[in-house]
Amino acid sequence: xxxxxxxxxxxxxxxxxxxGAIDALREFDDVSIILVGPQQQVEETIGAYADQRxxxxxxxxxxxxxxxxxxxxxxxxxxxxxxxxNSTFVVGMDLVRRKEAEAFVSAGSTGAxxxxxxxxxxxxxxxxxxxxxxxxxxxxxxxxxxxxGANVDCKPSWIVQFAMxxxxxxxxxxxxxxxxxxxxxxxxxxxxGNEQVxxxxxxxxxxxxxxxxxxxxxxxxxxxxxxxxxxxxxxxNVLLKNTEGAISMLFSLLKEGLMGSTKGKVAAxxxxxxxxxxxxxxxxxxxxxxxxxxxxxxVIKAHGNSNARAIFCAIRQAKQVVDGGVVxxxxxxxxxxxxxxxxxxxx
Amino acid sequence: xxxxxxxxxxxxxxxxxxxGAIDALREFDDVSIILVGPQQQVEETIGAYADQRxxxxxxxxxxxxxxxxxxxxxxxxxxxxxxxxNSTFVVGMDLVRRKEAEAFVSAGSTGAxxxxxxxxxxxxxxxxxxxxxxxxxxxxxxxxxxxxGANVDCKPSWIVQFAMxxxxxxxxxxxxxxxxxxxxxxxxxxxxGNEQVxxxxxxxxxxxxxxxxxxxxxxxxxxxxxxxxxxxxxxxNVLLKNTEGAISMLFSLLKEGLMGSTKGKVAAxxxxxxxxxxxxxxxxxxxxxxxxxxxxxxVIKAHGNSNARAIFCAIRQAKQVVDGGVVxxxxxxxxxxxxxxxxxxxx
Numbered sequence: 001x002x003x004x005x006x007x008x009x010x011x012x013x014x015x016x017x018x019x020g021a022i023d024a025l026r027e028f029d030d031v032s033i034i035l036v037g038p039q040q041q042v043e044e045t046i047g048a049y050a051d052q053r054x055x056x057x058x059x060x061x062x063x064x065x066x067x068x069x070x071x072x073x074x075x076x077x078x079x080x081x082x083x084x085x086n087s088t089f090v091v092g093m094d095l096v097r098r099k100e101a102e103a104f105v106s107a108g109s110t111g112a113x114x115x116x117x118x119x120x121x122x123x124x125x126x127x128x129x130x131x132x133x134x135x136x137x138x139x140x141x142x143x144x145x146x147x148x149g150a151n152v153d154c155k156p157s158w159i160v161q162f163a164m165x166x167x168x169x170x171x172x173x174x175x176x177x178x179x180x181x182x183x184x185x186x187x188x189x190x191x192x193g194n195e196q197v198x199x200x201x202x203x204x205x206x207x208x209x210x211x212x213x214x215x216x217x218x219x220x221x222x223x224x225x226x227x228x229x230x231x232x233x234x235x236x237n238v239l240l241k242n243t244e245g246a247i248s249m250l251f252s253l254l255k256e257g258l259m260g261s262t263k264g265k266v267a268a269x270x271x272x273x274x275x276x277x278x279x280x281x282x283x284x285x286x287x288x289x290x291x292x293x294x295x296x297x298x299v300i301k302a303h304g305n306s307n308a309r310a311i312f313c314a315i316r317q318a319k320q321v322v323d324g325g326v327v328x329x330x331x332x333x334x335x336x337x338x339x340x341x342x343x344x345x346x347x
Numbered sequence: 348x349x350x351x352x353x354x355x356x357x358x359x360x361x362x363x364x365x366x367g368a369i370d371a372l373r374e375f376d377d378v379s380i381i382l383v384g385p386q387q388q389v390e391e392t393i394g395a396y397a398d399q400r401x402x403x404x405x406x407x408x409x410x411x412x413x414x415x416x417x418x419x420x421x422x423x424x425x426x427x428x429x430x431x432x433n434s435t436f437v438v439g440m441d442l443v444r445r446k447e448a449e450a451f452v453s454a455g456s457t458g459a460x461x462x463x464x465x466x467x468x469x470x471x472x473x474x475x476x477x478x479x480x481x482x483x484x485x486x487x488x489x490x491x492x493x494x495x496g497a498n499v500d501c502k503p504s505w506i507v508q509f510a511m512x513x514x515x516x517x518x519x520x521x522x523x524x525x526x527x528x529x530x531x532x533x534x535x536x537x538x539x540g541n542e543q544v545x546x547x548x549x550x551x552x553x554x555x556x557x558x559x560x561x562x563x564x565x566x567x568x569x570x571x572x573x574x575x576x577x578x579x580x581x582x583x584n585v586l587l588k589n590t591e592g593a594i595s596m597l598f599s600l601l602k603e604g605l606m607g608s609t610k611g612k613v614a615a616x617x618x619x620x621x622x623x624x625x626x627x628x629x630x631x632x633x634x635x636x637x638x639x640x641x642x643x644x645x646v647i648k649a650h651g652n653s654n655a656r657a658i659f660c661a662i663r664q665a666k667q668v669v670d671g672g673v674v675x676x677x678x679x680x681x682x683x684x685x686x687x688x689x690x691x692x693x694x
Contacts, residue, residue: 139600149533152541186496186584194499194581218588222596234541235585237533241565242586246593249569253486253628257621267617274604274611281600 001030001322002101003298003315004092007037007045008070009108010306017107018045020311024319025058027312031319032061034101036092039066067091070108073304077111081119089113093120096297103298103318105289107306114150117295124327126334128155130294131162132233132301133169134240135287141224144170145184148290149237156200157339159183159230160208164337165293165330166228167210172324173317174227182216182226184235189215196232204230206338247282251275289314291321294330298322348377348669349448350645350662351439354384354392355417356455357653364454365392367658371666372405374659378666379408381448383439386413414438417455420651424458428466436460440467443644450645450665452636454653461497464642471674473681475502477641478509479580479648480516481587482634488571491517492531495637496584503547504686506530506577507555511684512640512677513575514557519671520664521574529563529573531582536562543579551577553685594629598622636661638668641677645669 005021007014014037021033035042042064049055069087071080081090089108093116095101104121106113110132118130131147146166151158163181170179183201185193190201192215204212213226218239221229231239258264268275288310289302298321302314321327352368354361361384368380382389389411396402416434418427428437435455440463442448451468453460457479465477478494493513498505510528517526530548532540537548539562551559560573565586568576578586605611615622635657636649645668649661668674 139596152533184585186499186581186588194579197581218585219592221589222592232541234533234544235582238531238565238582238585239589241533242568242589243593245566245569246590247597249486250594250597250625253625254621257625258618260621263617264621267614267621270610270614271605271618274601274607274614278597278600278604 001103001319002032002034003103003105003318004034004036004095004101005311005315006088006092006104006106006108007035007042008088009106010302010304012305012307013107014042014045016306016308017311018042019049019308020306020315021062022046022049022055022058023308023312024315025061026054028316028319031315032063033315034063034065034092034095036065036067036088038068039064065091065095071112073109075109075112077109077115080112081116089116090120093117096121102322103300105300105302105311105314105318107302107304107311107314110301113299113301114292117292117297117299121295121297121299124294124296124331124334127161127165127294127330129158129161130292131165132290133166133293134290136222136240136243137282137287138222138224139281141227142174143221143224143227143229145229145231145236145240146293147231147233147236148240149233150292151233154196154232156196156203159200159232160203160337161294161334163204163212163228163230164208164210164333166230168326168329168333169291169293169321170227172326172329173320176227178211179227180213181210181228181230182213184221184229184231184239185215185217187215188217200230203338208338209333209336251279287313288317291317293326296327298327348450348666349379349381350450350452350665351381351383351442351448352658352662353435353439353451353453353455354382354389355435356453357649357651359652359654360454361389361392362395363653363655364658365389366396366655367653367662368409369393369396369402369405370655370659371662372408373401375663375666378662379410380662381410381412381439381442383412383414383435385415386411412438412442418459420456422456422459424456424462427459428463436463437467440464443468449669450647452647452649452658452661452665454649454651454658454661457648460646460648461639464639464644464646468642468644468646471641471643471678471681474508474512474641474677476505476508477639478512479637480513480640481637483569483587483590484629484634485569485571486628488574489521490568490571490574490576492576492578492583492587493640494578494580494583495587496580497639498580501543501579503543503550506547506579507550507684508641508681510551510559510575510577511555511557511680513577515673515676515680516638516640516668517574519673519676520667523574525558526574527560528557528575528577529560531568531576531578531586532562532564534562535564547577550685555685556680556683598626634660635664638664640673643674645674
């Protein structure tokens with residue numbers, strides 16, 4: 001399979017992007033990578049890969065396609081995509097649109113990635129809005145939250161589509177037989193929540209091509225009660241960012257508290273390994289990127305501060321999405337969704 | 348001042364409610380308390396107060412008003428209020444409505460408290476929706492979030508009112524000269540967020556009787572960037588409950604991690620005090636209850652699992668709201684809000 005990697009996305013491009021791509025080629029024999037970026041700069045970066053001898057087996061599976069323009073995170077996504085026809089986003093996504101590659105990976109602008117995927121690669125027929133999914137590092141039971149911030153104003157039927165797409169991902173990529181799908185709400189009872197979420201609940205209860213397990217309170221979102229958490233992108237983003245903020249606050253308070261006494265300092269020293277392991281379990285690097293679900297290709301958004309390992313993980317994730325046929329499953333199952341339309345009610 | 352305390356609200360009623368009320372009377376000379384609940388049961392509980400000699404100075408400031416019916420958290424609030432005319436909520440709030448008391452404190456049903464306050468005590472003129480405020484234990488800078496879950500579907504102008512009421516509370520109860528008010532959003536830029544929050548931002552930017560400091564991301568909500576966080580009750584409740592969930596998850600992971608090795612066990616032992624202090628700083632008991640802002644009286648919702656200390660703190664908080672004249676400030680400032688109405692635009 002062919003995976004396009006944006007050589008210029010993220011804070012440490014192009015070095016970590018090129019390194020991560022080569023690492024992936026060394027690991028996966030069946031993968032070819034197309035790096036999109038300024039030709040000369042990318043070629044030079046490949047030339048600077050630490051272990052040049054390792055390139056021997058993989059160089060023939062690595063192509064560079066010239067894309068001299070870069071879209072920054074400060075630019076208006078749609079305007080930038082229109083103006084910069086030679087940007088890594090436009091050139092790279094055109095390759096996917098023309099079926100010359102199956103996947104696109106970028107650590108660049110989230111907005112440009114989403115708008116580009118929507119307009120260049122195109123939605124899967126029947127899907128109203130592609131959604132950004134994020135794996136939350138819930139201990140023992142990773143949780144896929146859809147949508148994590150791409151769609152801030154949602155119709156209930158879109159959230160049902162998010163649920164189906166998230167279920168398809170967890171089934172095909174994480175190998176869960178029957179992923180349990182919860183709906184983010186402020187209480188467990190069916191009558192709880194705002195209008196949008198109540199209407200979504202009513203739709204979710206109909207026969208759907210996924211397993212609905214009811215409302216999930218934000219308090220329980222990190223408690224391993226479901227595999228997919230469906231939500232609009234506003235509440236989803238609040239939950240995601242707040243979790244990061246709460247964890248970071250607690251770690252710094254803990255450090256501050258321990259450093260205030262000799263006993264505490266000794267404790268901190270002895271607990272160092274535990275703290276490290278714990279911090280690592282919340283590290284986005286190993287989790288990979290956020291898949292954009294609902295478009296005609298595997299699209300992965302890697303963290304802006306990705307290192308080579310994070311880029312490698314995002315490429316591995318793209319491969320899993322392609323191998324698992326996630327796009328094909330979504331294409332099939334969108335037709336099986338109960339939309340709550342009047343014809344359905346009579347049936 | 349006279350404060351009504353619901354003797355039957357919460358998991359450990361009436362004992363902790365009566366104990367907390369007596370403790371408050373011993374502490375505050377200028378407070379009288381009216382306990383509402385089944386007369387005989389409440390009288391007996393008073394008789395069982397541990398230190399009967401301590402009652403001598405306070406017994407004359409403690410009245411019991413008979414309210415034999417109790418509204419549970421399982422009941423539909425509005426229906427229950429209508430049916431149970433002799434419930435603690437109806438009897439107690441009628442006392443506030445008739446100006447026979449200034450405040451009402453309950454650890455019972457949140458729904459009944461809100462509905463009762465709205466229909467029995469009544470809104471402050473000009474306030475569209477009373478809001479539930481919650482103090483988040485941000486280290487060094489407590490954060491008042493309004494609304495914390497009372498209003499799940501909001502108009503932008505309501506959120507502006509929440510902001511003003513939160514600012515009045517932080518000014519009069521927490522003694523902050525110019526509380527900084529942030530708007531919960533998924534990015535800091537003015538154009539970020541869903542439609543509701545964008546419209547709210549536009550209103551907030553107009554001259555208002557509070558200091559607007561812009562959008563606050565959920566990641567920064569716990570980082571001490573503002574004093575009041577204005578939001579609709581759905582997102583607010585997600586943030587509140589998720590914070591509780593994240594902290595509890597992290598503590599249990601930490602415990603699990605440390606208990607896995609001898610070194611860790613020693614560390615846990617040495618760090619015991621720090622853990623205790625840290626846990627206490629997140630303990631709702633000391634923070635008091637959640638004030639319901641926007642009604643014609645001081646109304647405090649104490650936690651359902653309140654102990655006597657928590658009830659005491661909620662009563663102290665009610666006293667602070669009355670002493671600070673929060674209701675009067677809100678009454679005055681509601682007229683000064685910019686509503687974005689056309690007349691205003693022309694000015």
